Amino acid sequence: MHHRAPVSLSTPTPSRRTLLTVTAAAVAAAATGAGTATAHTARERPDDRRLRRIIDRMSLAEKVGQLFVMRVYGHSATAPDQADVDANLKEIGVRTAAELIERYHVGGIIYFTWAHNTRDPFQIAELSNGIQQAALGRGSRVPVLISTDQEHGIVCRVGEPATLLPGAMALGAGGSRADARRAAGIAGAELAAIGIRQNYAPVADVNVNPANPVIGVRSFGSDPAAVAGLVTAQVQGYRRAGVAATSKHFPGHGDTAVDSHYGLPTITHTREEWEELDAPPFRAAVAAGIDSIMTAHIVVPALDPSEDPATLSRPILTGVLRERLGYDGVVVTDALGMEGVRTKYGDERVPVLALKAGVDQLLNPPKLDVAWNAVLKAVEDGELTERRLDESILRVLRLKARLGLFRNPYVTRAGVARVVGNATHLAQADRIAEATTTLLVNEGGFLPLSPARHGSVLVVGADPASPSGTTGPPTATLTTALRELGFTATALSTGTAPTAARIEEAVAAAAGKDVVLVGTYNVTGASAQRTLVARLVATGVPVVTLAIRNPYDVARLSGQRATLATYAWTDVELRAAVRVLAGRARPVGRLPVPVQSADDPTKVLYPVGYGLSYR
Incomplete structure (x- = not known):
């Protein structure tokens, strides 16, 4: 095996499953012929003999380490900031990533923004090279598999100047498998260039519960067949880019009202409902050659009556995933610090x-x-055998070999500069985002806006905590984008829970304006955002609302002249929405989930596939 020397880079409401109708034929087509495996058999592969020899030379401690994927604080593998050294000592008992590898022989490391791993692309690449040098420089023959959660949309660990792309539900609104494949190809190419070779995406959960607190817009939508098709496309895109895709969260986290970060959700689907609603995207992922599948910390009594979380359930992971679905790739847990598994x-x-x-x-x-x-x-103690460990290690090493990490795990500065955030990727991201913006209300053909008729715009609304892909608050981003298109725009952040004083300030600021643009964020029945919109409507100034996360906001608002949905508040999606508002792009997005009446959840106000266009 040859390793190139590292290159220095320093410089909601109850679920309404009855609203969803999916034919068996559509599900079968979406699964692209995956079928039902009658038995799980591990097939010998060409590289297995060589990989088994590597495993045979491992100590037991090294074998145990290969099974873990661990966080570590710091921007550098050997010289992190002192605050990160302190955090590592407190939480892990080591000072650096290099010490983590030396002590625990971990097979994988996961990057997080909050762990200060992802400052900028060149720093990330240098960190990745440092991690590989630490692993291989101590005589090991096994490189580290570096991973992250780069779902795009509201979950994004690597921000600008990397290319930011629409998230899953936005891609669901676009409805284009080609765009979903292209987005994954761009994301994968840029991750590979900075040394991240396993991405915990795409989300394969079917979001059939509007009240889902943890999945929501991270899902492609509520139609299993449509979700399956987009999952397939993204798996293909990542594989072509040389990055391991990870479908999550098996066996399906789309119908929960509890966040598994803080509790243990129970899925009440029958076995038949699971087969119809939750299984198709995972079947499709397996058929597409998915490299890894992430487990969910959820209880599914229909699949395992013991009520163990799926992450710890042999009937679910071995009986259903391995044996019934015929999957022999890597199975990774969701984070083990989440309360759902503890x-x-x-x-x-x-x-x-x-x-x-x-x-x-x-x-x-x-x-x-x-x-x-x-x-x-x-x-x-004999509860686990070394042979059992060897089975999992072989799967992990197979993945590392397929990704080419044994040949060369290092990245270069030239590769980062050539690939990450290049002009072609940015232009493609803009085009994809424009095709996702969804127009839900347009009273009297009020939109599109024009500087001549609607030149003075007040932008108010929610400025939620920014994902890594956002360079500033949504109100500021929208205001800047409007100004660039010739509008006179001013921003006033009113927050997700505007106070009475802030509402009065917004009402006063609306005087003399041609339009008020309100960014809404997860509007509930008791939300002060409803009061804000109602008071602004009462001024007589035309109001346009922009749902910057869940599209369900429209069901709790009234009186606005127009409503659009962006499905996230990253710059690429907000700027695309402004181009649609101004008529520089046409609204072509279609709802990938139904929007139900706030007063009567059995009544669908806007069905799947709904979306207006300009005349």
Whole structure:
């Protein structure tokens, strides 16, 4: 095996499944012929003999380490800032990423913005090279698999100047598999250029519950067949870019009203409903050659009556995923620090039970020493066998080999400069985003706006915490975009819960304006955002609302002249929405989820596929 020397780079409401109708034929077509596997058999592959020799030379400690994917603080593998050293010592007991690899032999590292891993593309690339140097420089023959959650939309770890793209529900609104494939290809190429070779995307959950607090716009939509098709397209795009895609969260997190970060959700679908609603995107992913599948910390009694979370369920992970769906790739847990997986068992039991269930990678345990030693002890006590560990390690090494990490795990400055945020990628992102913006209300053909007739615009509304892909508050981004198109625009941030004083300030600021543009964010029945919109409508100045996250906001507002949905508030989506508002692009997005009446959830106000166009 040859390794090139590293290059220095320093410089909602209850679920309404009855609203969804999917024919068996459509589901079968979306699954692209995956069918039902009658038995799971691990097939020998050309590289397996070489990879088994590597495994045979590993100590037990090294084998245990290969199963873990761990966070680490800092922008550098060997010289992080002192605050990050302190955080690493407190949480992991090591100072740096290099020490993490030396002590625990981890097979993977996950990057987070909050862990200060992702300042800019050149820094990320240098960190990736430093991690690989730390792994291979100590005599190991096994490179590290570096991962992150770069879903785009509202979950984004690598921000500008990397190319930011519409998220899943926006792509669902666009409805184009070609665009979904192209978006994944762009995302994958840029991740690979900075050394990230496993992405925890695409989300394969079918969001049939408007009240879902954790999935929502991270899903492509509520139609299993449509979601399956877009998942397939994204898997293809990532694979072509040389990045391992990860479909999540198996067996399906789309119909929960509890966030598994903070509790343990239960899915009440029958087995038949699961087959119809949740399974198709995962079947499609398997058929498309998905590299890894992430588990969900959810209880699905129809699939496992023990009520263990799916992450720890052998009937679900081995019985359904491995044997019934015929999947023999890498299975990775969702983060093991989430409460959903910790409510029933202690942190020392969770990793052992996950491995017994059929997991291959243990992601980000809260206390690595506890989890690592628990697996080691389980092998020493005979609860787990080394052969069982070897099965998972072989799958992980197969993935590393397919990605070319054994040949050359390093990246270069030239590659970063050539690929990340290049002009072609940025232009494609803009075009894709324009095709996702959805026009839901346009009373009297009020839109599009023009500087001649609507030159003075007041922009108010929510400025939620920014995903990494956002350079500023939404009100500021919208205002700048309007000014660039010839409008006189001013911004006034009123927040997600505007106070009475702030509402009065917005009403006063609306005087003399031609239009008020209000960015809304997850409007509820008791939300003060409703009061804000109503008061602005009462001024007589035309009001346009822009739902910058969930499209369901429109069901709780009235009196506005127009409403659009962007499905996220990153710059690429907001700027595309402004171009649509100004008639520089036509609204062609269509709802990928139904919008129900706020007063009567059985009544659908705007069905799947709804969207207006300009005359």
